[in-house]
Amino acid sequence: MHLMYFTEQPMSAYDAQEGLKFGATALMFSNRHFDPVAGSRLYNEYLEHYRLAEAAGFDGIMLNEHHNAPFCMQAKCNIFASILAAMTKRVKIVLLGNPLPLADNPVRLAEELAMIDMISGGRLVSGFVRGGGQEQLAAGVNPAFNRERFEEAHELIVKAWTQTGPFRFEGTHYQHRVVNPWAVPLQKPHPRVWIPGVLSKETIVWAAQKGYPYIALSTEIEATKKIWELYDKVAADAGHAGGPEFRGYLQRCHVAETEEKALANARQFMWMQGEFTGLAHPVWSSPSGYFSPSYRAAFVEYAVGRRSNPRGAAFEDQLQNQQIVAGTPKTVIPKLRRLLEETRPSIMGFWASDGFVSNEDTRTCIRLLGEEVLPALREIGKELGLWSPFEANAPVSRAFPEPARPAGAR
Amino acid sequence: MSTSPPVWTSETASIAGAAVHVARAGDGDPLVVLHHDIGTPERLPFYDALARDFTVLVPSHPGYDKSERPAWLRNVRDLAVVHQWLLASHDVTRDPGRVTLVGLGFGGWIAAEMATMAPRAFRRLVLVGAMGIKPERGEIADQALVSYIDYVRRGFADQQAFDRIFGAEPPTAMLEQWDLNREMTFRIAWKPYMYNPSLPHLLGGVATPTLVVWGREDRIVPLECGERFAKALPQARLTVVDGAGHWVEMDKPDELARLVGGFACT
Numbered sequence: 152m153h154l155m156y157f158t159e160q161p162m163s164a165y166d167a168q169e170g171l172k173f174g175a176t177a178l179m180f181s182n183r184h185f186d187p188v189a190g191s192r193l194y195n196e197y198l199e200h201y202r203l204a205e206a207a208g209f210d211g212i213m214l215n216e217h218h219n220a221p222f223c224m225q226a227k228c229n230i231f232a233s234i235l236a237a238m239t240k241r242v243k244i245v246l247l248g249n250p251l252p253l254a255d256n257p258v259r260l261a262e263e264l265a266m267i268d269m270i271s272g273g274r275l276v277s278g279f280v281r282g283g284g285q286e287q288l289a290a291g292v293n294p295a296f297n298r299e300r301f302e303e304a305h306e307l308i309v310k311a312w313t314q315t316g317p318f319r320f321e322g323t324h325y326q327h328r329v330v331n332p333w334a335v336p337l338q339k340p341h342p343r344v345w346i347p348g349v350l351s352k353e354t355i356v357w358a359a360q361k362g363y364p365y366i367a368l369s370t371e372i373e374a375t376k377k378i379w380e381l382y383d384k385v386a387a388d389a390g391h392a393g394g395p396e397f398r399g400y401l402q403r404c405h406v407a408e409t410e411e412k413a414l415a416n417a418r419q420f421m422w423m424q425g426e427f428t429g430l431a432h433p434v435w436s437s438p439s440g441y442f443s444p445s446y447r448a449a450f451v452e453y454a455v456g457r458r459s460n461p462r463g464a465a466f467e468d469q470l471q472n473q474q475i476v477a478g479t480p481k482t483v484i485p486k487l488r489r490l491l492e493e494t495r496p497s498i499m500g501f502w503a504s505d506g507f508v509s510n511e512d513t514r515t516c517i518r519l520l521g522e523e524v525l526p527a528l529r530e531i532g533k534e535l536g537l538w539s540p541f542e543a544n545a546p547v548s549r550a551f552p553e554p555a556r557p558a559g560a561r
Numbered sequence: 562m563s564t565s566p567p568v569w570t571s572e573t574a575s576i577a578g579a580a581v582h583v584a585r586a587g588d589g590d591p592l593v594v595l596h597h598d599i600g601t602p603e604r605l606p607f608y609d610a611l612a613r614d615f616t617v618l619v620p621s622h623p624g625y626d627k628s629e630r631p632a633w634l635r636n637v638r639d640l641a642v643v644h645q646w647l648l649a650s651h652d653v654t655r656d657p658g659r660v661t662l663v664g665l666g667f668g669g670w671i672a673a674e675m676a677t678m679a680p681r682a683f684r685r686l687v688l689v690g691a692m693g694i695k696p697e698r699g700e701i702a703d704q705a706l707v708s709y710i711d712y713v714r715r716g717f718a719d720q721q722a723f724d725r726i727f728g729a730e731p732p733t734a735m736l737e738q739w740d741l742n743r744e745m746t747f748r749i750a751w752k753p754y755m756y757n758p759s760l761p762h763l764l765g766g767v768a769t770p771t772l773v774v775w776g777r778e779d780r781i782v783p784l785e786c787g788e789r790f791a792k793a794l795p796q797a798r799l800t801v802v803d804g805a806g807h808w809v810e811m812d813k814p815d816e817l818a819r820l821v822g823g824f825a826c827t
Contacts, residue, residue: 293748296748438705447737448733
């Protein structure tokens with residue numbers, strides 16, 4: 152198993168009442184509520200948590216980014232990845248990921264990622280995402296071409312990593328006279344690419360066709376099984392077997408020394424009164440052209456207030472269906488076993504705390520996960536044959552059918 | 562002039578590889594109406610009023626309502642060329658010197674682009690609350706930030722007219738169509754939003770006599786854009802309609818039909 156630590160890096164130092172009054176904590180919720188003094192403190196606390204996570208025995212640190220919203224302070228995952236590349240020694244730096252459509256120059260991303268890979272000594276896993284709906288608006292990027300830009304930027308980045316320059320690239324959205332970055336990844340054929348997602352079938356199909364692991368973000372168990380059903384079917388059509396080394400899962404999981412404390416802190420996973428991306432605005436989160444056409448009726452009804460958020464669910468329901476797991480190490484391990492048995496992922500992210508959970512409680516949570524939960528999961532993983540892409544020496548992709556290794560170490 | 566209600570027929574033309582739907586009614590000189598970014602209901606009192614005096618064609622823009630979406634079509638000038646092609650190939654509009662071109666809002670922008678491409682072509686041009694020029698003081702309202710219903714309501718001065726035409730609670734099928742139309746608008750007019758920086762420089766060559774009409778209560782495109790169109794077009798004048806918003810043809814159908822009819826017959 153590959154076990155990762157994750158936090159959304161919540162910007163919890165704002166008056167929650169202001170968000171409720173405004174009716175949304177996204178896109179246009181004014182940044183006059185952003186306190187840079189608290190921001191400075193929180194960024195540095197989060198860095199300490201990452202350091203602690205490595206010491207506690209996690210295999211990887213998972214990073215992401217979001218824009219114009221307090222649920223995630225990280226506006227550029229490559230910045231934290233750069234810091235971690237120098238600050239940590241052992242953990243994989245797992246970006247889930249860079250929102251490709253938001254980039255106007257994917258070659259620049261290819262360079263940044265190559266630098267992170269070299270500085271970290273080949274510890275980069277470079278996931279790619281489409282970016283949230285409101286982020287298309289925040290970046291001024293056309294939501295109707297989100298998927299086209301995603302696929303084309305991906306093509307250009309992998310080409311920049313694997314094909315000797317200089318070469319010319321003429322795409323629909325990206326045209327580059329000279330692609331010839333003087334920074335290439337240490338890992339060959341190229342760093343591993345994992346694709347996270349939550350709802351769109353198109354992304355699952357795309358990842359399966361490419362042979363990239365897919366990371367299901369806190370979906371409930373039955374929905375997760377359906378994801379793997381689809382993934383494995385498409386994988387079989389594409390000519391590979393699928394299975395655990397292609398499956399990742401991000402679990403919201405808070406542990407504490409008592410059940411009561413764990414449950415109280417786990418409520419913070421709902422700290423912005425809604426789905427995990429905060430109090431969403433139905434129009435901004437789903438601009439036309441962004442969402443999967445198969446959900447059009449649901450999203451247009453959501454946009455005018457006739458239907459609840461297709462992405463949201465209540466705290467008690469999420470506890471019940473294990474989208475959120477909370478307790479002492481002793482009580483959470485059987486729940487996590489159930490998840491592993493039923494959905495068989497080899498990559499597990501632990502989203503350990505959120506919102507207003509104190510620095511101290513977060514540190515305790517990381518320590519308890521490391522001391523008790525991770526060793527137990529490793530045993531269960533062995534028992535169930537859940538070998539991670541690293542353990543299984545799985546190929547990077549269908550296009551590059553060999554495992555990623557630092558150049559010179561082959 | 563006939564007093565019985567006009568009979569509307571549907572046609573499909575294949576333009577640049579896409580099936581373009583055209584609604585047609587009436588007889589008389591040819592008049593073409595280019596619809597808004599929200600698309601258009603198939604029938605409107607405004608269209609019926611025009612069809613009493615003209616042969617009226619209401620094409621659906623490619624990617625809107627019943628017209629097919631061409632994946633390659635990605636800017637408003639492309640759309641203007643498609644409509645030029647449609648008019649050149651259609652029996653009714655083959656002689657552009659007889660054609661009155663009426664553009665509503667977003668359709669006004671397309672009509673203005675068409676006029677700059679063929680400066681002497683049309684008999685008359687009518688631009689109603691036209692997009693296409695960047696306002697200097699205000700802004701063109703951004704539909705990306707508001708719901709389908711809120712955006713359409715914003716274009717009405719008379720909210721009861723909205724209820725009459727779309728129903729107080731428009732059905733899901735209508736919302737889906739507005740979403741599809743909005744998606745197409747994003748595909749071709751996302752950035753810059755709803756204007757072409759070169760358009761003001763090109764309007765000076767348009768020799769077609771033009772009537773610029775604006776709703777006094779237009780909350781989507783500021784009236785200053787109407788003033789700028791009227792100034793940039795050599796043969797244009799501006800008429801402001803009281804009690805009308807952006808969708809002048811739905812707020813004040815008879816008044817707009819009278820203005821268009823009067824101007825087209827001069």
